[in-house]
Amino acid sequence: MEIKERDLMGGLAKGLKVIEAFSLEKPRLSISDASAVTGLDRATARRCLLTLSAAGYAAYDGKFFSLTPRVLRLGTGCLATMPLPRIVQPFLDQLSESIDQSSSVSILDETEIVYVARAAQRRVMSISLMPGSRLPAYCTSMGRVLLAALPDNETRRLLEASPRTQRTERTITDISALMAEIVATRERGYASIDQEVELGLRSVAVPLLNSRGRTVAALNVGLAATAEGMETVISRYIPSLLSAREELKGMLP
Amino acid sequence: MEIKERDLMGGLAKGLKVIEAFSLEKPRLSISDASAVTGLDRATARRCLLTLSAAGYAAYDGKFFSLTPRVLRLGTGCLATMPLPRIVQPFLDQLSESIDQSSSVSILDETEIVYVARAAQRRVMSISLMPGSRLPAYCTSMGRVLLAALPDNETRRLLEASPRTQRTERTITDISALMAEIVATRERGYASIDQEVELGLRSVAVPLLNSRGRTVAALNVGLAATAEGMETVISRYIPSLLSAREELKGMLP
Numbered sequence: 064m065e066i067k068e069r070d071l072m073g074g075l076a077k078g079l080k081v082i083e084a085f086s087l088e089k090p091r092l093s094i095s096d097a098s099a100v101t102g103l104d105r106a107t108a109r110r111c112l113l114t115l116s117a118a119g120y121a122a123y124d125g126k127f128f129s130l131t132p133r134v135l136r137l138g139t140g141c142l143a144t145m146p147l148p149r150i151v152q153p154f155l156d157q158l159s160e161s162i163d164q165s166s167s168v169s170i171l172d173e174t175e176i177v178y179v180a181r182a183a184q185r186r187v188m189s190i191s192l193m194p195g196s197r198l199p200a201y202c203t204s205m206g207r208v209l210l211a212a213l214p215d216n217e218t219r220r221l222l223e224a225s226p227r228t229q230r231t232e233r234t235i236t237d238i239s240a241l242m243a244e245i246v247a248t249r250e251r252g253y254a255s256i257d258q259e260v261e262l263g264l265r266s267v268a269v270p271l272l273n274s275r276g277r278t279v280a281a282l283n284v285g286l287a288a289t290a291e292g293m294e295t296v297i298s299r300y301i302p303s304l305l306s307a308r309e310e311l312k313g314m315l316p
Numbered sequence: 317m318e319i320k321e322r323d324l325m326g327g328l329a330k331g332l333k334v335i336e337a338f339s340l341e342k343p344r345l346s347i348s349d350a351s352a353v354t355g356l357d358r359a360t361a362r363r364c365l366l367t368l369s370a371a372g373y374a375a376y377d378g379k380f381f382s383l384t385p386r387v388l389r390l391g392t393g394c395l396a397t398m399p400l401p402r403i404v405q406p407f408l409d410q411l412s413e414s415i416d417q418s419s420s421v422s423i424l425d426e427t428e429i430v431y432v433a434r435a436a437q438r439r440v441m442s443i444s445l446m447p448g449s450r451l452p453a454y455c456t457s458m459g460r461v462l463l464a465a466l467p468d469n470e471t472r473r474l475l476e477a478s479p480r481t482q483r484t485e486r487t488i489t490d491i492s493a494l495m496a497e498i499v500a501t502r503e504r505g506y507a508s509i510d511q512e513v514e515l516g517l518r519s520v521a522v523p524l525l526n527s528r529g530r531t532v533a534a535l536n537v538g539l540a541a542t543a544e545g546m547e548t549v550i551s552r553y554i555p556s557l558l559s560a561r562e563e564l565k566g567m568l569p
Contacts, residue, residue: 070363071363071366071370072327072328072330072331072364072367073327074325074326074327074331075325075327075330075331075332075364075367075368075371076367076370076371077325077328078325078327078328078331078332079331079371079373083389090399110324110325111325111328113323113324114324114328115328116319117319117324117329118328118332120332131425132423132424132425132430133425135430136336137332137335137336145343146343148446156436170385171385172384172388172389173386177385193447194447194448197389
């Protein structure tokens with residue numbers, strides 16, 4: 064179906080932009096703040112915020128707007144409509160317990176991975192991860208696996224669109240070096256990351272395929288970096304990840 | 317600020333309604349489906365869905381629309397803007413490990429509780445719970461605690477607005493009986509539920525207060541129903557919940 068200009072509701076797209084403008088760093092926004100973050104003019108930002116308030120998605124204290132729990136109906140409406148988290152969670156719980164390490168499943172949303180399920184055994188990362196949490200794809204093991212499933216030109220487009228921050232001294236940020244890593248990931252069937260997201264954290268990931276052989280998600284194990292080499296980590300955890308992947312094959316939509 | 321009709325964007329409120337129309341039961345909606353679930357006319361539902369597609373929040377296969385991972389930016393934008401999950405998670409992990417039972421924190425959204433943090437030790441419930449999951453307030457221990465923090469007339473309004481399903485033979489559904497339970501909860505400072513949500517599941521909950529003494533969330537322990545009486549469950553877990561509550565007091569916004 065061809066979408067024509069008159070088929071669109073401008074206010075809806077703008078309002079969603081305003082909801083996305085709220086963040087951990089900016090949980091409360093004035094009308095001017097919302098206008099600055101979204102690029103919408105002040106009058107439009109104001110109408111969006113007032114509409115969100117009137118519909119119960121935002122609260123207003125006379126100066127600042129903040130989002131209400133009602134907004135959770137939107138995003139979790141999406142998680143709830145995904146069979147993936149419900150299917151993988153029991154496998155994840157079992158895997159995580161058997162190897163005594165944290166394990167997660169994520170999907171790709173443009174340049175980021177989104178956690179859809181997680182089984183945590185101990186806290187290794189400085190940030191807390193939960194379903195819905197996001198990390199950049201270029202520097203994570205699950206991101207590399209998900210990028211490896213795309214055609215090269217699409218992978219390159221996403222890498223170019225990524226804010227490729229040097230998160231640690233080990234983070235690969237050069238496009239050619241990343242492309243080489245991703246091609247290697249595709250060939251060997253798994254990705255491994257040694258402290259590229261944050262110091263002290265290692266991770267290995269494999270793709271999860273549906274019955275048609277399409278990569279629909281990534282499964283990883285994250286663990287503390289110790290004195291032993293990455294080879295030991297890979298030989299210890301990749302077999303468990305691959306066997307979880309085999310069990311899940313054909314069950315995923 | 318008084319909100320006038322001309323301050324509102326009708327399309328935004330309608331579009332959010334359409335996003336909420338997607339659910340686990342109905343993850344894919346045709347234009348007619350969306351119109352039927354939301355009560356919007358067909359032309360409006362169509363424009364909302366096309367706008368969501370054009371902005372990347374929905375995918376269209378020629379007949380059905382489904383939500384994309386981009387929608388997770390909306391709801392998790394909200395979870396991410398809440399300091400609560402990040403503050404309580406470490407306490408929850410510690411509590412859950414020390415008592416070897418699952419523990420959760422939730423907040424109230426109208427007639428439902430919304431999980432914002434969870435530490436799971438073993439699977440007791442038939443459904444899987446994660447941050448963003450919802451359960452009705454009237455029949456859950458955390459819901460009773462959160463309803464008990466409201467003025468009586470507000471509690472009654474929410475109970476009347478709840479679809480009070482007889483989930484098990486033990487579920488209290490009568491408004492007067494529920495009001496009496498909630499008043500008792502307020503007086504004793506905790507709520508206990510014996511298999512009202514589902515058979516085999518018990519739960520005890522306490523309110524979490526901020527520095528001004530306002531109830532901002534509820535903390536619970538959920539466990540399998542065994543031969544021992546609820547009194548044993550209460551005397552075993554309420555002290556741990558109360559001491560976690562004391563530790564958190566003053567840290568919550």
